[in-house]
Amino acid sequence: MSNTLFIDGQEIPFAPGQTIMDASLEAGIYIPHLCHKPGLTPHGSCKLCTVEVDGRSVSACTLPAAAGMKVDNNTPALQEVRKTLVQMLFVEGNHLCPTCSKTGDCTLQALGYHFGMLDGHFPPFYPRREVDASHPDLVLDRDRCVLCELCVRASREQDGKNVFAISGRGASAHIIVNTSSGKLGDSDLTLDDAAAHICPVGAILPKNHGCEVPFGRRTFDLHSVAESDVAHVGLQKTEHHDE
Amino acid sequence: MPKSLSSGAGQQPHDHLLHRLHDLQSRFLHIPPLEIAPLATELDLPVSQVESVIDFYSFFHRSPRGRFDILFSNCTSCGGLTLMQQLCGLLGVQPGVTRADGMVSIDQTSCVGMCDQGAAVLVNGRTLVRLTAAQLPHLAQLVNTATPLDEWPADWFAVQDNIRHAGLLLNDTLSAGDGLRAAVQAGADQLLAEIRQASLRGRGGAGFPTAMKWQFCRDATAPEHYVVCNADEGEPGTFKDRVLLHSYAQQVFEGMALCAYVIKAQHGFLYLRGEYRYLVPSLEATLDAMRTANLLGENILNQPGFNFDISIVLGAGAYICGEESALLESLEQKRGVPRVRPPFPVTHGYLGQPTVVDNVETLVAAVHIAVHGGEWFRAHGTAQSAGSKVFSVSGDCTAPGIYEYPFGISVQDLLEACGGQDAQAVQIGGPSGTLIGRAEFGRKLAFEDLATGGSIMIYSAQRDLLAVVRNFTHFFAHESCGFCTPCRVGTPLLRKYLDKIASGHGTVYDREEMARLGKLVKRRSHCGLGQTAANPLLDLLAKFPQVYAERLLHQDYEPFFNLDAALTTTRELTHRDDAEAHLS
Ligand SMILES: Cc1cc2nc3c(=O)[nH]c(=O)nc-3n(C[C@H](O)[C@H](O)[C@H](O)COP(=O)(O)O)c2cc1C
Ligand code: SF4
Ligand code: SF4
Ligand code: FES
Ligand code: FES
Numbered sequence: 001m002s003n004t005l006f007i008d009g010q011e012i013p014f015a016p017g018q019t020i021m022d023a024s025l026e027a028g029i030y031i032p033h034l035c036h037k038p039g040l041t042p043h044g045s046c047k048l049c050t051v052e053v054d055g056r057s058v059s060a061c062t063l064p065a066a067a068g069m070k071v072d073n074n075t076p077a078l079q080e081v082r083k084t085l086v087q088m089l090f091v092e093g094n095h096l097c098p099t100c101s102k103t104g105d106c107t108l109q110a111l112g113y114h115f116g117m118l119d120g121h122f123p124p125f126y127p128r129r130e131v132d133a134s135h136p137d138l139v140l141d142r143d144r145c146v147l148c149e150l151c152v153r154a155s156r157e158q159d160g161k162n163v164f165a166i167s168g169r170g171a172s173a174h175i176i177v178n179t180s181s182g183k184l185g186d187s188d189l190t191l192d193d194a195a196a197h198i199c200p201v202g203a204i205l206p207k208n209h210g211c212e213v214p215f216g217r218r219t220f221d222l223h224s225v226a227e228s229d230v231a232h233v234g235l236q237k238t239e240h241h242d243e
Numbered sequence: 244m245p246k247s248l249s250s251g252a253g254q255q256p257h258d259h260l261l262h263r264l265h266d267l268q269s270r271f272l273h274i275p276p277l278e279i280a281p282l283a284t285e286l287d288l289p290v291s292q293v294e295s296v297i298d299f300y301s302f303f304h305r306s307p308r309g310r311f312d313i314l315f316s317n318c319t320s321c322g323g324l325t326l327m328q329q330l331c332g333l334l335g336v337q338p339g340v341t342r343a344d345g346m347v348s349i350d351q352t353s354c355v356g357m358c359d360q361g362a363a364v365l366v367n368g369r370t371l372v373r374l375t376a377a378q379l380p381h382l383a384q385l386v387n388t389a390t391p392l393d394e395w396p397a398d399w400f401a402v403q404d405n406i407r408h409a410g411l412l413l414n415d416t417l418s419a420g421d422g423l424r425a426a427v428q429a430g431a432d433q434l435l436a437e438i439r440q441a442s443l444r445g446r447g448g449a450g451f452p453t454a455m456k457w458q459f460c461r462d463a464t465a466p467e468h469y470v471v472c473n474a475d476e477g478e479p480g481t482f483k484d485r486v487l488l489h490s491y492a493q494q495v496f497e498g499m500a501l502c503a504y505v506i507k508a509q510h511g512f513l514y515l516r517g518e519y520r521y522l523v524p525s526l527e528a529t530l531d532a533m534r535t536a537n538l539l540g541e542n543i544l545n546q547p548g549f550n551f552d553i554s555i556v557l558g559a560g561a562y563i564c565g566e567e568s569a570l571l572e573s574l575e576q577k578r579g580v581p582r583v584r585p586p587f588p589v590t591h592g593y594l595g596q597p598t599v600v601d602n603v604e605t606l607v608a609a610v611h612i613a614v615h616g617g618e619w620f621r622a623h624g625t626a627q628s629a630g631s632k633v634f635s636v637s638g639d640c641t642a643p644g645i646y647e648y649p650f651g652i653s654v655q656d657l658l659e660a661c662g663g664q665d666a667q668a669v670q671i672g673g674p675s676g677t678l679i680g681r682a683e684f685g686r687k688l689a690f691e692d693l694a695t696g697g698s699i700m701i702y703s704a705q706r707d708l709l710a711v712v713r714n715f716t717h718f719f720a721h722e723s724c725g726f727c728t729p730c731r732v733g734t735p736l737l738r739k740y741l742d743k744i745a746s747g748h749g750t751v752y753d754r755e756e757m758a759r760l761g762k763l764v765k766r767r768s769h770c771g772l773g774q775t776a777a778n779p780l781l782d783l784l785a786k787f788p789q790v791y792a793e794r795l796l797h798q799d800y801e802p803f804f805n806l807d808a809a810l811t812t813t814r815e816l817t818h819r820d821d822a823e824a825h826l827s
Contacts, residue, residue, distance in 0.1 A: 042583070043583075044583045044727075044769065045726050045727050045728065045769070046727075046728050047727055047728050047729055047767055047768075047769070048728075050767050057766050057767055059583075059769075062583045064585070081763060081767060084760070084763055085728050085729065085763075085767075088728055088729075088732035088733065088736070089728060089732065091732070091736075092731070092732045122736055122760075123736070123739055123803035123804075125735070147725070147731075162289055162291070164291075165289070165291035165292065165294075165295050166295060166578070166725075167291070167294055167295035167297075167298045167299070167578075168295070168298040168299060168725065169298065169299045169300075169561070169578070169723070169724055169725050170720065170721065170722070170723040170724065170725040170731060170734070170735075171720070171723070171725065171731060171732070171734075171735045172298070172725070173724075173725030173726075173731065176291055176294055176295065177291070178289050178290055178291035179290065180279070180280040180290050182294070
């Protein structure tokens with residue numbers, strides 16, 4: 001049997017060891033994702049990449065592709081599920097987009113646009129979360145953290161450090177810093193680490209860069225999150241990737 | 244921590260992070276911040292790992308608990324929240340807030356597995372059963388006089404087995420080593436063949452064929468193999484493993500050794516829920532006796548190279564650690580977060596090595612099969628569910644306790660056996676299982692009909708089923724590990740909807756939204772916890788719709804924001820709780 005699978009009826013190839021997500025990204029097919037970034041160990045927690053294989057709900061970013069697999073991806077029902085999941089992520093944290101310097105470059109927000117989300121829909125949690133401004137170059141604003149663990153993995157797998165971890169349980173799960181003080185300023189995180197730039201939302205932000213690219217001209221003001229060629233969005237680039 | 248936990252033949256329990264944290268918690272009544280970094284250094288773990296474990300497990304605290312830390316079960320069977328309020332009154336404390344003199348703290352905790360002899364509480368981790376209102380003044384006095392627990396009335400701590408009906412396993416008197424002797428005589432291949440012949444399926448709930456699991460693990464080549472006995476028994480209403488571990492512990496451990504013999508494991512772990520800590524001394528004594536009898540250790544029963552020993556690892560209040568991959572994470576001194584599968588534990592388990600995780604009862608059944616053969620076992624039960632099942636029966640019946648029957652017994656027959664005929668509803672398999680009403684009492688308890696890990700909770704007509712379902716929904720929100728979005732955010736949202744409806748503020752729209760969200764959580768969550776968390780509220784909707792309908796407001800919309808509730812903080816600050824301080 002040849003190494004191909006079907007995404008919404010379209011036949012695409014895959015290499016042994018690839019996940020459904022790997023194969024479809026390579027073929028230029030967008031499966032929504034938030035906690036996934038090629039090159040890092042797949043995590044499978046946000047569930048935005050939820051697809052259906054033979055009617056079974058699975059995470060595209062973690063499930064190995066198999067020959068002949070029939071995957072439902074872009075169906076109205078699944079888009080509705082994903083929209084609901086994005087709404088859930090919004091109400092869980094404290095996302096005041098108009099005051100957030102990541103706005104326009106934020107993947108969570110972009111997913112909201114993509115699914116036509118107009119409100120948070122559910123009662124907001126208004127959690128109390130700590131802001132850590134102890135680092136000279138970076139700020140950790142937990143209000144916006146979506147617990148994707150991209151920073152955790154980037155630090156361990158790409159930077160060869162171990163700066164971040166998730167602590168706690170259930171709705172009290174939160175990101176922590178691997179220092180005895182728990183402060184980012186005491187960690188060995190530096191501005192050129194992958195972990196310093198990988199946050200898809202505005203939870204880890206460089207200091208001293210506010211509005212170099214004006215609202216309205218930021219990545220997702222000009223592009224859809226589904227465009228496969230949108231380069232990775234690190235925030236506050238002095239040069240916008242379009243210019 | 245009992246010293247005995249440091250035994251275990253060259254294995255790590257003595258230095259296990261959970262044990263060290265239990266130790267700190269009981270010495271300092273919390274985990275002192277200054278102890279954390281040195282502990283991390285000593286155990287060679289990142290400090291963030293120690294921090295994250297402290298905050299994951301319910302039994303570790305950041306600020307001091309009382310010298311007497313009293314936790315009331317909030318289960319619908321062994322719970323006693325009214326008693327909790329009374330005791331709070333007697334001792335002058337608020338739930339969750341340590342008394343100013345540091346003497347006492349009182350709080351609630353998830354089901355402690357004493358559903359047949361509630362109300363149950365944990366006092367400094369020790370289990371106290373059959374608590375009644377009449378005892379409370381005495382208990383309060385013992386606390387106020389700082390009387391050590393060893394001087395409290397001994398019968399308060401006397402947990403009973405309450406075996407009401409014994410069957411295939413519980414009636415069968417085996418001597419220590421019978422199973423192992425039969426196994427080494429027949430050989431590992433033959434033992435595995437008998438287990439297959441028996442059609443034994445896992446008793447932890449999922450019903451996976453045990454022989455297949457052992458075979459997969461045996462076939463996986465790796466430096467080490469492990470056997471883990473899942474004694475986390477956290478499903479509310481389940482307590483049969485408690486009884487097996489108390490009165491049949493020899494067979495539990497022998498079952499682990501049988502599995503080790505088949506898969507060629509040298510080490511095994513009993514992962515015991517923290518609530519069953521009182522069982523540790525007797526379990527360690529059984530292990531010692533088995534070592535002396537050469538049923539554990541080196542060259543077991545003089546079989547060259549059959550080396551196997553077991554250590555006990557004690558959990559710390561986290562239902563999710565019963566999920567097998569979360570359990571493995573916990574064994575590896577981490578937060579109990581279920582792993583992504585594949586790969587499965589049979590190939591990538593403890594420390595990445597092939598591992599069998601089996602329920603307590605499954606392992607006990609394996610011993611009987613080793614002795615009597617697969618045909619003997621298969622002659623009982625139904626075609627798809629061979630053998631017997633040990634049920635934990637609790638709730639509104641005259642004789643709660645342990646009932647062992649062949650698979651296939653009807654709910655009605657079981658209700659008659661335990662004096663629960665007046666039930667309006669029965670929760671089969673605990674909150675994660677199925678709620679049924681009278682019309683379904685003819686259904687059979689078996690994998691092919693009503694599957695259950697053993698929890699049978701009975702509700703009479705006097706019970707408010709919405710309160711029951713609300714209790715379960717709170718349980719899941721409290722126990723969600725927080726890994727995946729649907730469950731981490733969905734379970735607290737479902738709790739909000741149910742609270743709103745139960746308090747008389749819900750509308751038809753809320754009920755519909757709750758059902759829509761419930762289906763999403765059920766279908767899209769990462770593990771079995773999220774996938775079952777909405778079962779109670781969806782079952783109630785399908786089978787007892789009037790229970791919701793009676794509580795709904797007849798209007799289109801009512802906001803979640805509740806003005807009266809929003810004034811709570813103000814009332815607290817002004818020390819007012821009179822009628823004037825409330826709206827409506
Ligand atoms: C949330 C959750 C909790 C569980 N708790 C337990 C438990 O306490 N005891 C148990 O044996 N199995 C429990 N299980 C099932 C285990 O994951 C696993 O299937 C079982 O231990 C396998 O053993 P068995 O094949 O002998 O049944 C739980 C599963 C989930 C999803
Ligand atoms: S800080 Fe950002 S990258 Fe890290 S877990 Fe939170 S949202 Fe993800
Ligand atoms: S379903 Fe719940 S318990 Fe299971 S992984 Fe997701 S958050 Fe954790
Ligand atoms: S992208 Fe697959 S679960 Fe997050
Ligand atoms: S705009 Fe998304 S987190 Fe700030």
